[in-house]
Amino acid sequence: MLELRNISKRFDDFSLKEVSFSVEQGDYFILLGESGAGKSMVLETIAGLVAPDSGKILIEDKDVTYEKIQNRPIGLVFQDHAVFPHLTVGENIAYSLHGKKMSREEKHEIVKTIADELEIPGLLNRKPGTLSGGELQRVALGRTLIQQPACLLLDEPLSSLDTRLKGDLRRLLREIHRKGQTILHVTHDYEEALSLATRIAVIDKGEIIQSGTPSAVFNHPKSEFVAHFIGMKNFFPVKLVTTDQTVVAYTGNNIPIRVVTDAPGGDGFILIRGEDVLLSVKPVETSATNNFRGTVVEIHPNAGGVEVTIDAGIEIHALITRESVEKLGLKAGNTCWVHFKATAVRYINK
Amino acid sequence: MSWPFPTNRTGPSRRFRGSGLNYKEPQNVNRLQLTFIFLGSLVLLLIVAPLAGMFLDTTPTQLFETxxxxxxxxxxxxxxxxxxxxxxxxxxxxxxxxxxxxxxxxxxxxxxxxxxxxxxxxxxxxxxxxxxxxxxxxxxxxxxxxxxxxxxxxxxxxxxxxxxxxxxxxxxxxxxxxxxxxxxxxxxxxxxxxxxxxxxxxxxxxxxxxxxxxxxxxxxxxxxxxxxxxxxxxxxxxxxxxxxxxxxxxxxxxxxxxxxxxxxxxxxxxxxxxxxxxxxxxxxxxxx
Structure with missing residues (x-):
């Protein structure tokens, strides 16, 4: 559907190096990278705002590398939404309908449908200056979706919103995707990636480092950078079950993990920082509600200390000091106990 | 030598000078403002006076006739x-x-x-x-x-x-x-x-x-x-x-x-x- 082949572009202080990836029909593809990694540049290249030095861009099997911006079947939502300040919300949304062979009433009808979908039907006659950040982002989305783009390009669409609005907009994006819209979304936020993506690519310094499903990328980071950037080795897809008293996340092989979250039950991910995992050689009474018996699989020194991998039905990575390893006498094959608090578990809704 | 340099008596102490936070506007600046206001008024006068003079020297009858x-x-x-x-x-x-x-x-x-x-x-x-x-x-x-x-x-x-x-x-x-x-x-x-x-x-x-x-x-x-x-x-x-x-x-x-x-x-x-x-x-x- 959308394919980049060896796209390169040199600037004075930055370059894209042989960027290749492909977004399939119906994908929610997230390009994950730190700010300055070249994410926005990739989107602008696809949109035609920047011409690559070399490489090819194909959309629906058609080479559009040097196609005019206005003829590309994509829709780009800018990071700061770029809603036209001198036009009303309705005029903004209808902007791309200009020159289309349809009556005024038909156009009005389409604009109304889109506004309803984006839950902004009451704003059509307002000027953007009077809208909140979340509303502006919806106007920008509506203005783009009305073109029925083959692929929707989103540049950090959630970054300027507060937590509550982020949740609302995520839900909306998921809904748009569920209706069949192919989306390429760039962000620096791994939570966003986990929450929305069906496929992920990680970009650093203008290069794609790894791509695949969220589980593949998060569970098997290919390089130090990816591991560090994602920052979470303890990452598990789970099914959340909430009862009156407890909230338990069940991993794929039904290991129950206690978490603290307001989220309703359903599919999601949990993340536990290696620093938050305690190890002991005997069962001990602590305030931690998650206690598992397991076997040490690997002891691996790294920059932050020593990483100990324990198989407790699921593979848990603990980051502890060299002294602790010696004190506990940990060796591969030893039995040991793993403890972490329910509050140390981060749950991300899918 | 005291103007336009702030002295310890009228201006901020040496310690705070230029720190931005505790810097009190010294009186010298006000004197500076007064000087500038005076000079500025001269410029305005240069523009307004001839025009006003011309208007005052013209009677309504003359204006009407013209x-x-x-x-x-x-x-x-x-x-x-x-x-x-x-x-x-x-x-x-x-x-x-x-x-x-x-x-x-x-x-x-x-x-x-x-x-x-x-x-x-x-x-x-x-x-x-x-x-x-x-x-x-x-x-x-x-x-x-x-x-x-x-x-x-x-x-x-x-x-x-x-x-x-x-x-x-x-x-x-x-x-x-x-x-x-x-x-x-x-x-x-x-x-x-x-x-x-x-x-x-x-x-x-x-x-x-x-x-x-x-x-x-x-x-x-x-x-x-x-x-x-x-x-x-x-x-x-x-x-x-x-x-x-x-x-x-x-x-x-x-x-x-x-x-x-x-x-x-x-x-x-x-x-x-x-x-x-x-x-x-x-x-x-x-x-x-």
């Missing part, structure tokens, strides 16, 4: 419409040029910018001489005019060209600032929404730079109306108001030049206040 003269009415009307025509006709090419200057990098851009400012710095009588050669019957433009029965010299069209020549930098510079202030992203967004570059210009760039462009148009119009030097060389007749004022002064003296001047100034002022007011109304509508 305003009723056909010659005066004709010249003021001519001044207004030639300047307006020059402004509108030349803006068709000047506004796109301003857009190019704001948005594109091209070879010798500095030279182009310099050329645009030329009319402001050269003496306007010299500009008139240059223009006269350019529009006279022997020139290419003059011949083209003659072919359709138009002689620029001594014709309102020539006057409009002379006015536009000296006043066009005001429009170009204001419009260029206006276009430069339109976020590039908005134009890019419009392109990604399927608009052609022409449509982007007319629906995004132009409306968003409109405030500056209107202000530039008003300035150009005003500057054109007040032009004397370039116009008198190209067309002594028909007489625009500044030339009429000069002629009355030369032929009859100060006493006869004054009422015409006052009438012209009053009409110009009214016109610009109304235009500014209209522009403001329109702009607040665009932004809200």
């Amino acid at each position: 305003a009723r003269e056909t010659e005066v009415q004709d010249s003021i009307w001519l001044t207004i419409y030639t300047s307006l025509a020059g402004t509108l006709v030349f803006s068709i090419a000047a506004i796109p040029l301003a857009y190019l200057l704001a948005r594109k990098q091209f070879p010798m851009k500095k030279l182009v910018t310099g050329i645009i400012d030329l009319p402001v710095v050269i003496p306007h009588s010299a500009a008139g001489i240059a223009l006269l050669g350019f529009v006279s019957r022997e020139s290419v433009l003059g011949k083209m005019g003659s072919a359709v029965g138009l002689n620029f010299v001594g014709h309102p069209a020539g006057i409009a060209i002379a006015m536009a020549f000296v006043s066009i930098p005001f429009l170009i510079n204001a419009a260029r600032d206006g276009f430069a202030g339109v976020p590039l992203r908005l134009e890019k967004a419009a392109l990604t929404l399927g608009a052609s570059p022409f449509r982007v210009f007319f629906t995004i760039s132009l409306p968003l730079a409109w405030r500056n462009i209107i202000s530039g148009l008003i300035l150009m119009f005003a500057r054109g109306m007040s032009e004397f030097g370039a116009v008198i060389v190209v067309a002594y007749h028909p007489m625009i108001a500044p030339v009429l004022i000069y002629e009355r002064f030369g032929s009859f003296g100060l006493k006869y030049a004054r009422p015409v001047s006052v009438v012209f100034i009053l009409i110009s002022l009214t016109l610009f206040i109304v235009l500014r007011w209209l522009a403001k109304e329109k702009n607040s509508e665009i932004v809200k």
Whole structure:
């Protein structure tokens, strides 16, 4: 559907190096990278705002590398939404309908449908200056979706919103995707990636480092950078079950993990920082509600200390000091106990 | 030695000087402000005093009589419409040029910018001489005019060209600032929404730079109306108001030049206040 082949572009202080990836029909593809990694540049290249030095861009099997911006079947939502300040919300949304062979009433009808979908039907006659950040982002989305783009390009669409609005907009994006819209979304936020993506690519310094499903990328980071950037080795897809008293996340092989979250039950991910995992050689009474018996699989020194991998039905990575390893006498094959608090578990809704 | 350097007695202590946080404004600055206010008042006086003097020396009867003269009415009307025509006709090419200057990098851009400012710095009588050669019957433009029965010299069209020549930098510079202030992203967004570059210009760039462009148009119009030097060389007749004022002064003296001047100034002022007011109304509508 959308394919980049060896796209390169040199600037004075930055370059894209042989960027290749492909977004399939119906994908929610997230390009994950730190700010300055070249994410926005990739989107602008696809949109035609920047011409690559070399490489090819194909959309629906058609080479559009040097196609005019206005003829590309994509829709780009800018990071700061770029809603036209001198036009009303309705005029903004209808902007791309200009020159289309349809009556005024038909156009009005389409604009109304889109506004309803984006839950902004009451704003059509307002000027953007009077809208909140979340509303502006919806106007920008509506203005783009009305073109029925083959692929929707989103540049950090959630970054300027507060937590509550982020949740609302995520839900909306998921809904748009569920209706069949192919989306390429760039962000620096791994939570966003986990929450929305069906496929992920990680970009650093203008290069794609790894791509695949969220589980593949998060569970098997290919390089130090990816591991560090994602920052979470303890990452598990789970099914959340909430009862009156407890909230338990069940991993794929039904290991129950206690978490603290307001989220309703359903599919999601949990993340536990290696620093938050305690190890002991005997069962001990602590305030931690998650206690598992397991076997040490690997002891691996790294920059932050020593990483100990324990198989407790699921593979848990603990980051502890060299002294602790010696004190506990940990060796591969030893039995040991793993403890972490329910509050140390981060749950991300899918 | 105490002024303008703050001393320990009146100014901040050495310890806090320049720290920004605890820096109290020393009294010396107030003395500085007083000096500047005094000097500034002198400048205002220089502008206001002669004008006020002229207004006070003209009786209402004189004003009324002068305003009723056909010659005066004709010249003021001519001044207004030639300047307006020059402004509108030349803006068709000047506004796109301003857009190019704001948005594109091209070879010798500095030279182009310099050329645009030329009319402001050269003496306007010299500009008139240059223009006269350019529009006279022997020139290419003059011949083209003659072919359709138009002689620029001594014709309102020539006057409009002379006015536009000296006043066009005001429009170009204001419009260029206006276009430069339109976020590039908005134009890019419009392109990604399927608009052609022409449509982007007319629906995004132009409306968003409109405030500056209107202000530039008003300035150009005003500057054109007040032009004397370039116009008198190209067309002594028909007489625009500044030339009429000069002629009355030369032929009859100060006493006869004054009422015409006052009438012209009053009409110009009214016109610009109304235009500014209209522009403001329109702009607040665009932004809200």
